Amino acid sequence: METPVESTRERLLNIAEQRFGEGGYEGTSLRAITVAAAANIAAVNYHFGSKEALLRAAVARAMAPVNTERRRRLDQLEAKGEPTAEQLIRAFIEPGLDLVLRRGERGPVVARFIGRVAFDPSQRIRELYAAESDPVEARYLAALQTALPNAAPESVAFGYLNMLGLLALHQSQALTRPPGAEPPGSDDGEDPGKLAENLIAFLVAAFDRGLR
Amino acid sequence: METPVESTRERLLNIAEQRFGEGGYEGTSLRAITVAAAANIAAVNYHFGSKEALLRAAVARAMAPVNTERRRRLDQLEAKGEPTAEQLIRAFIEPGLDLVLRRGERGPVVARFIGRVAFDPSQRIRELYAAESDPVEARYLAALQTALPNAAPESVAFGYLNMLGLLALHQSQALTRPPGAEPPGSDDGEDPGKLAENLIAFLVAAFDRGLR
DNA sequence: CTCTCATTCAAACGTCCGTTTGAACTATGC
DNA sequence: GCATAGTTCAAACGGACGTTTGAATGAGAG
Numbered sequence: 001m002e003t004p005v006e007s008t009r010e011r012l013l014n015i016a017e018q019r020f021g022e023g024g025y026e027g028t029s030l031r032a033i034t035v036a037a038a039a040n041i042a043a044v045n046y047h048f049g050s051k052e053a054l055l056r057a058a059v060a061r062a063m064a065p066v067n068t069e070r071r072r073r074l075d076q077l078e079a080k081g082e083p084t085a086e087q088l089i090r091a092f093i094e095p096g097l098d099l100v101l102r103r104g105e106r107g108p109v110v111a112r113f114i115g116r117v118a119f120d121p122s123q124r125i126r127e128l129y130a131a132e133s134d135p136v137e138a139r140y141l142a143a144l145q146t147a148l149p150n151a152a153p154e155s156v157a158f159g160y161l162n163m164l165g166l167l168a169l170h171q172s173q174a175l176t177r178p179p180g181a182e183p184p185g186s187d188d189g190e191d192p193g194k195l196a197e198n199l200i201a202f203l204v205a206a207f208d209r210g211l212r
Numbered sequence: 213m214e215t216p217v218e219s220t221r222e223r224l225l226n227i228a229e230q231r232f233g234e235g236g237y238e239g240t241s242l243r244a245i246t247v248a249a250a251a252n253i254a255a256v257n258y259h260f261g262s263k264e265a266l267l268r269a270a271v272a273r274a275m276a277p278v279n280t281e282r283r284r285r286l287d288q289l290e291a292k293g294e295p296t297a298e299q300l301i302r303a304f305i306e307p308g309l310d311l312v313l314r315r316g317e318r319g320p321v322v323a324r325f326i327g328r329v330a331f332d333p334s335q336r337i338r339e340l341y342a343a344e345s346d347p348v349e350a351r352y353l354a355a356l357q358t359a360l361p362n363a364a365p366e367s368v369a370f371g372y373l374n375m376l377g378l379l380a381l382h383q384s385q386a387l388t389r390p391p392g393a394e395p396p397g398s399d400d401g402e403d404p405g406k407l408a409e410n411l412i413a414f415l416v417a418a419f420d421r422g423l424r
Numbered sequence: 425c426t427c428t429c430a431t432t433c434a435a436a437c438g439t440c441c442g443t444t445t446g447a448a449c450t451a452t453g454c
Numbered sequence: 455g456c457a458t459a460g461t462t463c464a465a466a467c468g469g470a471c472g473t474t475t476g477a478a479t480g481a482g483a484g
Contacts, residue, residue, distance in 0.1 A: 008431080008432080022333075023238075023333055023334060024238060024332070024333025025333075026235075026236060026238035026239040026333075027238040027333055027334055029471065029472085030472065030473090031470080031471075031472090039432085040431095040432055040433055040434080041433095041473090042432075042433070042434090042473085042474080042475090043431085043432070043433090044472090044473095045472085045473065045474075046430095046431070046432080047431095050472080050473080051472065051473090116333055119331060119381065119384075119386050120236070120333070121234075121236025121237075121238075121239055121328055121332065121333070122235060122236065122239055126386065155410070158410055158414070159414065161387040162378055162381075162387070162411075162414060164387070165377065165378060165381040165386070165387050166374055166377060166378065169331070169374075169377040172331075174331050174338065174377070175373040175374070175377050198367070198370055198424070199374075201422050201423070201424065202370070202371065202374060202418045202422040202423070203418070203422070204422065205417050205418045205420070205421040205422030206414045206415070206417045206418035206422060208417070208421075209417040209420075209421060210413050210414035210415070210416065210417030210418060211413070211414070212410070212413065220461080220462080241440075241441065242441080242442060242443090243440080243441080243442090251462085252462055252464080253443090253463095254443085254444080254462075254463070254464090255461085255462070255463090256442090257442085257443065257444075258460095258461070258462080262442080262443080263442065263443090425484105426483100426484085427482105427483085427484080428481100428482085428483080428484100429480100429481095429482095429483105430479105430480085430481090430482105431478105431479080431480075431481100432477105432478080432479070432480090433476100433479085434475105434476105434477095434478095435474105435475085435476100435477105436473105436474085436475080437472105437473080437474065438471105438472100438473095438474105439470105439471080439472090439473105440469105440470085440472105441468105441469080441470070441471075442467105442469095442470105443466105443467080443468095444465105444466085444467070444468105445464105445465085445466080445467085446463100446464105446465100447462105447465105448461105448462080448463070448464100449460105449461080449462070449463085450461075450462090451458100451459095451460085451461100452457105452458085452459085452460100453456105453457090453458080453459100454455100454456085454457085454458095
């Protein structure tokens with residue numbers, strides 16, 4: 001059985017993505033989600049089991065293509081020899097920003113959702129995200145260490161965490177100042193490709209010369 | 213009338229700082245705060261008026277010494293001529309990390325509180341923080357622009373936001389991975405001064421060579 | 425048509441939420 | 455001592471929360 005339009009399950013995931021991204025986990029009620037998704041409130045527990053399970057499913061769905069693309073790029077880079085730090089940073093940032101900011105209207109929604117969950121006030125939620133993001137992390141850390149032989153392992157880890165954090169902040173648009181920024185189009189107001197390039201340049205410089 | 217120990221008002225602010233920092237605004241109930249503060253729940257509305265007003269008062273109290281110190285350093289730097297980017301970054305980061313991470317047991321509590329509020333999921337809360345932090349921002353932006361004449365104003369603003377975000381993430385300890393980090397003492401596990409130096413070096417490199 | 429099973433539904437569950445009330449307490453000034 | 459103003463208190467307010475229930479609905483298989 002398949003409905004030609006979105007199934008209830010898909011609508012719940014889509015709206016959950018949007019609302020969790022806007023208001024955070026604690027700040028978003030199941031009732032707000034189910035009303036917006038035109039679903040009965042019991043549908044959440046039927047399809048997912050609980051509010052947290054709905055969040056987990058949404059995180060898994062949102063992260064899957066990002067993780068896949070990161071793995072693909074990592075495979076491709078490592079097949080050609082030892083990647084540079086810039087190549088690695090690019091392979092990490094672009095799937096998070098490009099993949100997710102482009103693609104019509106839902107791109108920014110998914111990006112904000114991912115960014116918010118990654119740094120939710122609740123450690124429980126953050127760990128839930130980390131579990132979904134972990135698998136590729138170790139590979140990046142190892143490759144970065146090889147690309148930066150002069151940097152201590154703690155420094156490479158420090159840089160990696162900073163990269164993770166900055167990416168999440170830009171994804172969640174928490175760094176986009178409310179309405180009235182002084183220079184018109186200061187931050188990421190322009191096309192997403194430019195934000196990715198700016199962020200990559202920022203991080204490459206920091207990795208190459210800002211680690212001891 | 214003065215109680216020799218902490219007043220109810222002070223206890224509420226102290227516990228609010230701690231709990232809001234741990235669970236976020238939405239994730240922390242007034243009842244949890246008042247129970248921990250050994251105060252009646254009506255005391256919040258008597259002393260502050262509402263939950264949000266309690267948060268506002270806590271933010272104001274926590275930010276005051278940070279803003280004062282930043283202004284003092286900025287005055288001091290500008291009295292000696294045009295400060296370098298590194299001096300400006302240091303004058304911004306150190307009051308946020310040093311001042312607040314040192315000083316006994318309450319330091320990390322205040323730091324986490326500030327960092328969490330700065331990037332709370334709710335835009336309303338973030339604006340509340342920004343209002344308390346704004347006054348010094350314009351001065352930093354202008355001074356950074358002077359110190360980096362080759363960088364476009366949007367780039368300076370971009371770097372400033374990244375600095376703001378990274379500082380908040382480290383303050384909130386959201387970048388401190390749960391228990392089992394691979395290298396023992398990877399991130400900021402060591403003394404806070406080292407974290408400040410690492411972060412400053414990271415940012416200086418990014419500002420000096422990572423902006424177009 | 426009938427049985428089956430997945431899905432949806434309105435309604436209620438108990439709990440916790442932020443806020444308000446009005447009385448009780450406490451100390452100070454007269 | 456008495457009034458006064460500042461503070462604390464137990465109790466209750468209406469409402470929203472996540473979750474559960476059991477019946478209704480729908481389509482597909484025999």
